[in-house]
Amino acid sequence: xxxxxxxxxxxxxxxxxxxxxxxxxxxxxxxxxxxxxxxxxxxxxxxxxxxxxxxxxxxxxxxxxxxxxxxxxxxxxxxxxxxxxxxxxxxxxxxxxxxxxxxxxxxxxxxxxxxxxxxxxxxxxxxxxxxxxxxxxxxxxxxxxxxxxxxxxxxxxxxxxxxxxxxxxxxxxxxxxxxxxxxxxxxxxxxxxxxxxxxxxxxxxxxxxxxxxxxxxxxxxxxxxxxxxxxxxxxxxxxxxxxxxxxxxxxxxxxxxxxxxxxxxxxxxxxxxxxxxxxxxxxxxxxxxxxxxxxxxxxxxxxxxxxxxxxxxxxxxxxxxxxxxxxxxxxxxxx
Ligand SMILES: [Zn+2]
Numbered sequence: 001x002x003x004x005x006x007x008x009x010x011x012x013x014x015x016x017x018x019x020x021x022x023x024x025x026x027x028x029x030x031x032x033x034x035x036x037x038x039x040x041x042x043x044x045x046x047x048x049x050x051x052x053x054x055x056x057x058x059x060x061x062x063x064x065x066x067x068x069x070x071x072x073x074x075x076x077x078x079x080x081x082x083x084x085x086x087x088x089x090x091x092x093x094x095x096x097x098x099x100x101x102x103x104x105x106x107x108x109x110x111x112x113x114x115x116x117x118x119x120x121x122x123x124x125x126x127x128x129x130x131x132x133x134x135x136x137x138x139x140x141x142x143x144x145x146x147x148x149x150x151x152x153x154x155x156x157x158x159x160x161x162x163x164x165x166x167x168x169x170x171x172x173x174x175x176x177x178x179x180x181x182x183x184x185x186x187x188x189x190x191x192x193x194x195x196x197x198x199x200x201x202x203x204x205x206x207x208x209x210x211x212x213x214x215x216x217x218x219x220x221x222x223x224x225x226x227x228x229x230x231x232x233x234x235x236x237x238x239x240x241x242x243x244x245x246x247x248x249x250x251x252x253x254x255x256x257x258x259x260x261x262x263x264x265x266x267x268x269x270x271x272x273x274x275x276x277x278x279x280x281x282x283x284x285x286x287x288x289x290x291x292x293x294x295x296x297x298x299x300x301x302x303x304x305x306x307x308x309x310x311x312x313x314x315x316x317x318x319x320x321x322x323x324x325x326x327x328x329x330x331x332x333x334x335x
Contacts (some may be wrong), residue, residue, distance in 0.1 A: 002066040006054070006107075007317035008047050009114060010072040010096075011035065012088025012142070015043065017050040018314045019058055022066055022325060025124070025318040029058055030311075040091040044099040051104075062104055067321035069110045070096055071117030071313045078160035078335070081111045087179065110320055110334070113160055114313045115139055119147030120154065120323065121308050121316030122268040123330065136264040136301070137312070138165065140251070140280070141271030143179075144187040147316075148262050149330060155262075156333050166191070170253045189250035192273060195226040199243045210239030230276040248283045255284065255303070256295030263298050270306040277305050 005025070009016040015035050020028035031050050036042035047070070055062065076083055081097020083089060101109045112120075119137035127135040133152040139145050144166030148155045155162045171184035178185035179193070188194050200221050203210045213232035217223045232240035255267065274280060281303060288300035306312050323331045 002064050004060050004064050005066055005318050005321035006068040007314045008070040009313040016314055019054050020318050037090045040094050044096055048103045065107045066325055067108045069317035069320040071112050071114040071317040074113040075161045076113050115145035116147040117316035118312045120319040121312045122306055123149050124319035131266040134265040136267040138269050139271035140273040142192050144191050150262050153333050170250050186254040190247045192226040195229050196224045199224050199229045202239045212237035213240045230279050252287045252295045259296040259298050264301045266302040268304055268306040270312050274305050
């Protein structure tokens with residue numbers, strides 16, 4: 001009787017693979033490696049090798065696997081089981097489902113965008129009873145992405161790429177260019193790279209100011225990271241505070257739009273920027289408690305930081321395998 005699940009989480013920096021028993025997803029064993037980028041098939045070869053390694057280490061046979069669920073940075077073509085046009089993975093098309101199914105022909109292989117996987121993680125492990133039908137997940141990291149369960153169903157769209165909230169335009173004609181090529185995306189104000197970029201521009205615009213921020217990087221503006229900006233803001237640096245306040249404002253705009261569109265009961269936030277939780281979450285909670293109508297017409301959701309950390313995508317992929325096995329209606333949209 002198959003009773004184990006494999007989860008894979010593919011990002012621009014690392015690939016993570018986990019195995020867990022169906023009846024205790026938290027009892028997972030995992031491996032992590034830097035993402036292979038030598039050719040378009042490198043990632044699938046790497047994933048296969050990591051799965052084989054993990055099966056061997058755990059003494060689990062292929063016949064004991066119920067599913068292999070692969071969460072990946074997108075965009076994805078769910079029907080073909082491929083990633084396409086991903087700037088960080090390096091190739092126009094990266095096949096995943098075909099080569100992995102070829103190696104494990106008896107095991108169902110599922111491909112899902114990593115943020116849609118993450119929302120299944122918070123759905124399974126964190127959302128409370130009456131929150132489960134309308135739950136969101138937003139990552140604020142190198143980029144910004146989202147996943148949503150609305151009315152008890154995972155929102156996927158025609159190819160599995162619904163909820164690309166980070167490229168929602170929050171400031172048209174602002175002259176602020178996003179990595180995607182559009183102007184004024186949410187991600188172009190609040191993601192890691194953009195906070196650092198805005199801080200450099202603010203220092204250029206206000207010569208002689210921003211001493212605490214410049215001290216942190218020994219005067220070298222080019223090395224500023226979002227972490228430096230948040231640390232300097234905490235120390236009272238006015239230039240850094242301006243950039244952090246701007247990020248808070250656009251995070252509220254983005255979350256307000258999501259609340260207007262999806263009306264979630266709870267939104268969990270994750271991603272590397274949330275390591276500075278105190279300067280991101282409480283200001284947003286205060287805005288939605290006291291200035292709701294400036295940002296959304298609907299009742300605001302509960303906002304919380306996910307406790308699942310870097311495992312949120314992996315745990316979500318495990319939840320996907322379990323939900324498919326149980327015919328859970330949350331993933332009835334998922335083919
Ligand atoms: Zn964009």
